Amino acid sequence: MKISVSFTLWLLLGAASPSESTDYQQSFPQDIYIALREMTASLVQLKADVTTLQREFLQTQGTLMKPSLETTAVFHQQAAQLKTEVHILNQQLQVRQVAFSASLGAGAGPTTLGPLPTATTLIYKHVITNTGKAYNSNTGVFTAPVKGVYHFEWTIGAYGDGSHGSGAWLVKNTENVFMAYEYQKAGFMSSSKGATLLLEEGDVVSVHLVANNLVYDNVSHPNTFSGHLLFPI
DSSP states (O other), X not given: OHHHHHHHHHHHHTTOSXXXXXXXXXXXXXXXXXXXXXXXXXXXXXHHHHHHHHHHHHHHHTSSSOOOHHHHHHHHHHHHHHHHHHHHHHHHHHHTOOEEEEESSOSSSOEEEOOOSXXXXXXXXXXXXXXXXXXXXXXXEEEOSSSEEEEEEEEEEEEEOSSOOEEEEEEETTEEEEXXXXXXXXXXXXXXXXXXXXXXXXXXXXXXXXXXXXXXXXXXXXXXXXXXXXXXX
């Protein structure tokens, strides 16, 4: 039993030693979808092997050759190692699933924000997707959970009154990246932009309303902020 279990685990975990796990993480493929499929398949296989090992161990206990205390200890140690690998793979899978999309309000009724004397962070309260929990609907700030390349899109809209425009900056940490801006004398106006950013773990991204500008929100959710991880680095 000891030899069988050890050999099975050697096949399963031969690439899971600390040094090789580090190499795997450093050489994580650029195609996130391929990587996610591989990790998901590994996770399913590891769970199945834990079940198989437990069944084999129980069958061995029922034979005339009762396993020694040493064999029992080895089994429990190796089974625990398998469960640890399952947990690590699951964490790696989750940290690479990052996507969110939100609008300013919940659509309870029409509201206008601005004009304000200084640039103001827009807080998008109506969140429809927040996989990975990287976007904070209380602050309007997205925090990168892992170093990688991310894509963001934002749309700004309001009713023109001839005196104020409607504009907002995408801000990385304290740096203004791109502005979406529109101005007209009357009627609804909107502007959309997108940007792809290289972010370090812990970098923050938000949308700031330009000083002395307006935004308008209603049940149509004309002001939105979205983003997702393209691939980790």
